[in-house]
Amino acid sequence: MEEALLRAVLFGTPILLAGLGALLAERSGVVNLGVEGMMALAALTAFAAAQAYGPLPGVLAALGVGMLSGLFLGLFAVTLRANQFVAGLAVAALGLGASGLLGKRYEGLPLAHPLPEGGFALVGAVLALLVHLFLTRTRTGLFLRSAGENPKAVDLFGVSVDGVRYLALGLGGGLIGLAGAYLSLAYRPSWTDGMTAGLGWVAIALVILAAWHPLRALLGAYFFGLLFFLQFRLQGSVPIPSEAFAAMPYLLVILVLALSGRSRAPKALGQPFERGR
Amino acid sequence: MRRLVLGVLAALGLALGQGDKLKACFIYVGPVGDAGWTYAHDVGRKKAEAALPWLETRYVESVPEAQVVPVIDRFVREGCRVIFATSFGYMDGVLEAAKKYPDVLFAHATGIKRAPNVATYMADFYQVYYLNGLAAGALTKTGKVGYVAAFPIPEVKRHINAFALGVRAVRPDAQVLVRWINAWYDPAKAREATEALLAQGADVFAFTEDTPTVIQTAARKGAYSFGHYTPMLKFAPDHVVSGQIVHWEVIYIDFLKKVKEGVYTPKNLQNVDYFWLLQHGAVEVGADYGVPINPKHVPLLKAAQMTVEGKKVPVYDRIMSLLEAMRRPNPTFDPFTGPIKDRKGVVRIPAGRKATLNELLTMEWAAPGVVGDWPGEPR
Numbered sequence: 001m002e003e004a005l006l007r008a009v010l011f012g013t014p015i016l017l018a019g020l021g022a023l024l025a026e027r028s029g030v031v032n033l034g035v036e037g038m039m040a041l042a043a044l045t046a047f048a049a050a051q052a053y054g055p056l057p058g059v060l061a062a063l064g065v066g067m068l069s070g071l072f073l074g075l076f077a078v079t080l081r082a083n084q085f086v087a088g089l090a091v092a093a094l095g096l097g098a099s100g101l102l103g104k105r106y107e108g109l110p111l112a113h114p115l116p117e118g119g120f121a122l123v124g125a126v127l128a129l130l131v132h133l134f135l136t137r138t139r140t141g142l143f144l145r146s147a148g149e150n151p152k153a154v155d156l157f158g159v160s161v162d163g164v165r166y167l168a169l170g171l172g173g174g175l176i177g178l179a180g181a182y183l184s185l186a187y188r189p190s191w192t193d194g195m196t197a198g199l200g201w202v203a204i205a206l207v208i209l210a211a212w213h214p215l216r217a218l219l220g221a222y223f224f225g226l227l228f229f230l231q232f233r234l235q236g237s238v239p240i241p242s243e244a245f246a247a248m249p250y251l252l253v254i255l256v257l258a259l260s261g262r263s264r265a266p267k268a269l270g271q272p273f274e275r276g277r
Numbered sequence: 278m279r280r281l282v283l284g285v286l287a288a289l290g291l292a293l294g295q296g297d298k299l300k301a302c303f304i305y306v307g308p309v310g311d312a313g314w315t316y317a318h319d320v321g322r323k324k325a326e327a328a329l330p331w332l333e334t335r336y337v338e339s340v341p342e343a344q345v346v347p348v349i350d351r352f353v354r355e356g357c358r359v360i361f362a363t364s365f366g367y368m369d370g371v372l373e374a375a376k377k378y379p380d381v382l383f384a385h386a387t388g389i390k391r392a393p394n395v396a397t398y399m400a401d402f403y404q405v406y407y408l409n410g411l412a413a414g415a416l417t418k419t420g421k422v423g424y425v426a427a428f429p430i431p432e433v434k435r436h437i438n439a440f441a442l443g444v445r446a447v448r449p450d451a452q453v454l455v456r457w458i459n460a461w462y463d464p465a466k467a468r469e470a471t472e473a474l475l476a477q478g479a480d481v482f483a484f485t486e487d488t489p490t491v492i493q494t495a496a497r498k499g500a501y502s503f504g505h506y507t508p509m510l511k512f513a514p515d516h517v518v519s520g521q522i523v524h525w526e527v528i529y530i531d532f533l534k535k536v537k538e539g540v541y542t543p544k545n546l547q548n549v550d551y552f553w554l555l556q557h558g559a560v561e562v563g564a565d566y567g568v569p570i571n572p573k574h575v576p577l578l579k580a581a582q583m584t585v586e587g588k589k590v591p592v593y594d595r596i597m598s599l600l601e602a603m604r605r606p607n608p609t610f611d612p613f614t615g616p617i618k619d620r621k622g623v624v625r626i627p628a629g630r631k632a633t634l635n636e637l638l639t640m641e642w643a644a645p646g647v648v649g650d651w652p653g654e655p656r
Binding site for chain 1: 310316457458459462463464466468469470474477487488489493507512513650652
């Protein structure tokens with residue numbers, strides 16, 4: 001039981017961090033489907049920097065690359081007003097491809113000084129709280145939420161909607177970068193092509209599951225972690241085939257989405273903001 | 278005029294130069310950097326190229342199984358005479374393309390269908406797994422050995438069974454706890470499956486997954502493990518005991534030499550099937566190249582005893598003598614020699630004979646001591 005709870009938190013943490021990153025962007029009105037690629041690129045950056053300079057510079061480098069990749073998405077999704085879904089998918093593909101290509105020389109190398117997972121888990125939980133406080137208690141957070149609900153109002157206030165969305169993508173990108181660093185420096189201290197293995201997509205699903213609420217994202221991520229662990233813990237001891245266990249987290253998402261009915265997505269989500277329209 | 282002559286000469290030279298070289302092309306299902314299956318094939322390709330001066334190779338990586346025919350089309354246009362397809366799922370595409378290009382020689386890894394210009398090949402680990410099982414049986418304190426398994430297909434089942442037979446040969450009451458992750462490559466699942474097994478008391482690990490995740494996870498809790506596919510000692514120098522290592526180049530060099538010498542033609546591959554084992558050098562038992570057992574664990578295995586034909590022998594000696602026996606041109610030992618019952622008590626290989634190739638390739642039963650879900654288990 002203790003083990004299950006521990007695994008729930010430790011496996012839930014990368015999903016939580018990446019989910020919080022996606023959540024910030026979405027609350028400002030930008031859909032970020034690039035999470036998987038951003039996370040992969042950050043994981044590689046973290047590993048490469050940790051090899052050269054040590055684990056903490058690795059974390060900082062991943063944070064930086066995450067932020068930059070968030071701003072890069074902003075260039076298309078905010079400034080150029082491209083279709084956010086297409087732009088996000090492009091960033092996902094680009095990040096996965098680039099990390100695979102650039103990461104070849106790091107394949108098959110162990111990491112000398114892995115970071116403790118517990119530290120990341122603690123940071124993840126604190127960040128969930130901070131994101132919640134930021135969104136609900138600060139002026140900037142209010143503008144960020146408004147940019148996702150009613151960008152026109154933000155604009156009338158004389159605040160740049162694009163600027164707010166860039167901020168959300170940048171901060172969110174940083175969180176996604178941390179998720180990547182967790183994977184390659186702590187959870188699985190090494191680098192392999194495609195090591196994110198779909199966690200970025202789970203993070204995107206988590207945002208919807210959590211109804212765009214950071215604290216619910218915390219619970220949701222840990223719940224994913226618990227399910228994930230249990231699928232292997234219970235396999236063989238209960239008469240359920242292993243394939244059914246493997247599908248369970250996804251079935252659960254579908255179930256929750258179906259039950260949640262009309263979800264409370266930010267009203268302007270996915271819509272590029274254009275003045276005077 | 279001079280330019281024309283030079284041009285013709287250059288073209289001629291180029292044509293002659295190319296004529297000397299045999300062009301072999303490889304289709305990979307994953308990225309060459311996966312540290313597992315595709316990486317090992319690519320190491321084999323490079324070693325073959327280094328060993329055969331007349332060989333020129335080319336490869337395409339991460340080819341989805343449905344995309345194999347267009348890739349073959351391209352390779353044939355580029356002048357490939359031999360095409361290696363390295364995933365089971367390429368099978369039907371390869372057979373289709375083989376009809377379209379009757380002059381090209383195809384070789385399909387892990388395949389079960391052949392044609393006049395399609396051979397099949399496989400470097401198999403089951404003997405190596407048995408030896409690793411002996412070591413695992415000697416090292417487990419809890420009597421629970423963990424196996425993180427990819428897909429429930431005969432190949433993986435054969436390996437788990439050989440491993441379990443080895444474990445039980447040393448410790449008759451031991452269990453091999455199997456967890457399926459239903460993926461060839463999924464470090465997150467491999468990690469959590471290992472954690473679940475650790476929580477259930479497993480203290481020695483083997484696996485089929487294309488990353489060192491199981492090793493790294495086991496080492497954190499001080500558990501021993503066996504590397505898979507490539508040398509993985511460096512990921513946990515204190516905890517990796519041995520492992521399975523592949524040498525695809527042995528098959529590639531043999532095949533390509535025979536093509537070059539005219540032994541293999543696009544008309545006589547119907548019965549060419551490599552199922553190469555320790556005796557051919559296509560696989561190796563080891564934590565690293567040339568290191569059958571991590572020196573740190575040799576004393577432990579020398580101290581551990583097992584009973585062979587009524588006599589007590591150190592497990593280390595048994596491993597080494599069986600390795601020797603299986604490396605001979607005519608092996609004097611095979612793990613799947615009867616009588617072997619499955620875990621339900623049904624005799625699967627009768628006394629006095631070895632499993633046939635077909636029995637090995639279609640193995641669905643579970644060996645005694647295997648605990649866990651076993652999809653496709655015969656009633």
